[in-house]
Amino acid sequence: MDILIKDTMIITMDEEKDVIDRGYVLIKDNYIKEVSYGEYYGEYAGQNENLEVINGKDYCVMPGLVNTHTHAAMTMLRGYGEGLPLMRWLKEKIWPMESKFTGKHIKLGTEIACLEMLSTGTTCFNNMYFYENEVMEVAKEFNMRAVLGIAIIGDSWEQQLKQGLELRKKIESCKETTVTSMLAPHSPYTVSKEVLKVIAEEGKKINSGIHIHIGETEDEVNILKEQYNSTACELLLESGVFENRVVGAHCVHLTDDDIKIIRDNKVNVAYNPQSNMKLASGVPRIVEMLDAGVNVCIGTDGTSSNNNLNMIEEMETGALLQKLWYKDATKLDSKEIIKMATLNGAKALGFSKLGKIKEGFLADLIMINLNKPNLVPNYNIYSNIAFSANGNEVEYVIVDGKIIMKKGEFLNIDKEKIIYEFKKLCKNLMQ
Ligand SMILES: [Zn+2]
Structure with a gap:
């Protein structure tokens, strides 16, 4: 039609x-x-x-709006474990709960996420999570454009990388038009330098983009300084990750040299203002990155650190935060922030005609x-x-x-049924 x-x-x-x-x-x-x-x-x-x-x-x-950084099925944990700083929140609340997830949680959690994203104008999302085969099925069922990345984190990295490579093959073999993939090492502090090198090499072989958290918190800065005496950007440069097309989420704690590194290596920055504010992670220097010529786009992050997937809200918060940070009302105007949420996002995800x-x-x-x-x-x-x-x-x-x-x-989605089943599953999860 x-x-x-x-x-x-x-x-x-x-x-x-x-x-x-x-x-x-x-x-x-x-x-x-x-x-x-x-x-x-x-x-x-x-x-x-x-x-x-x-x-x-x-x-x-x-x-349509392009959400360049999210963990869709975290809708299962919306509002859970409120009021903690990032590291404690992850270790005490989020990671133990996520370990209970099965494919069913991911399927329903992603369905709710897609309902929410579509109804607020998002047509494409860049996901980093587990059970991405389920996410692929949901994206196809909803006809949403999606970029899928299986999170690679901690000791199981080898198996997760293998799954990521298999997912890519599967997507290529079924000639999907709306679904693509990226390799998704979680961050430089949850994946070792040696493993980052392996992922960078695998990425280059298959010409895959890489989706990773960069410089989200001060804790991360301290961990990397102690372990490698480097910043996240220096580490990712040395390990070869930046030789791929990279979407770096957050980029809050970057030095002036780090900004030069991401500019020179054409790293795409996914700005997640509400998540950064809610977890009190800090304010990324978005205006300076834009002035330096960096492609900056927008993401919501997961719903347990936001707590929604509304890109229209994210645009407003993102622009307001930068104006306040630089104490300058002329910074980050409305046209620029809309460009970040559409065209820049499409470019970051590798879509030249979107x-x-x-x-x-x-x-x-x-x-x-x-x-x-x-x-x-x-x-x-x-x-x-x-x-x-x-x-x-x-x-x-x-x-x-x-x-x-x-x-x-x-038109073809039974919203009431999905909400009913999702609520039931969440109730069981918390018991
Ligand atoms: Zn994230």
Whole structure:
């Protein structure tokens, strides 16, 4: 089914067209065939049984949001173990509970995560967790774009790396269009330097991206200083990890030299402001990284350190935090933060034709209802999306050319059933 969205405002994230006040988007198969101003009079304009027409009046079409760092199934632990600093929280609360997880927890936890992400405009997520085969099945079932990484952590690294390589082969062999993978060593303090070297080499052999936490807390800085007398960035450079395409989550505690290292090695930074604030990890120097030419994108992190997967909220918090940190209201404007949540995220995950409403780009897009009390007047659409919207205004979600949500309702997903089963499973987990 092809789709024509007519009579609509469009944030293209394409420098040439910028914002179209009134225009149309034509989608053919899984890509955007045409984007322009005014009415559509092309070959599909007349009676066409294979064309779904969406009236976009009072809506804004924009690229789907790209969540570049999350642990989707951590929805199982939303709100659990509140009020502890990162290391204690992980060791005393999160890791013991995660050890009880089975594939069923991952499946339902990811389903809830996908429901939440889609309903707040996220169409693509970069995941680091366990049982990624289950995550793949859920992503396919929901038709979400997903990048899957099996977390490599601690003593079981060899087996986890093997699973990661097998997952990649499986994805390649079934020619998935919406699912890809990355190798995902957890962090430089939970994986040894020798193992990082092995992962870097394996990554290069198969041209895989690497998804890793970098410089999240001061504790991490101290551990690495004591163990290697290096920073996380120096260690990742020396071990060859940075010779791959890397998405580094957090990057809170970086020295000036570290920022040079990530710039020179084209490391993509996933900024997770709410998680950093909630765990009191610190404030990453995002504006300086952007000024240095680093590709910075946005992630929510898992729901037990956020506590939701709402990228629209994350954009607002992310921009506000940087303004406050630099005591400068001109820093990180609304257009820049939206670019980070769309185009920069797509680039970080290795999708060259994603993140713009532009001819030839993948048809992952959302429609925001502008006829809401919190979105009028509309003097500046970027500002309204970044600072006034809260995610509830997302009413249409299209991924890979397929409509997933229409007028605020999921088309092929039984939301009530998933929520019912998820609540039951969480209750059993805590008993
Ligand atoms: Zn994380």
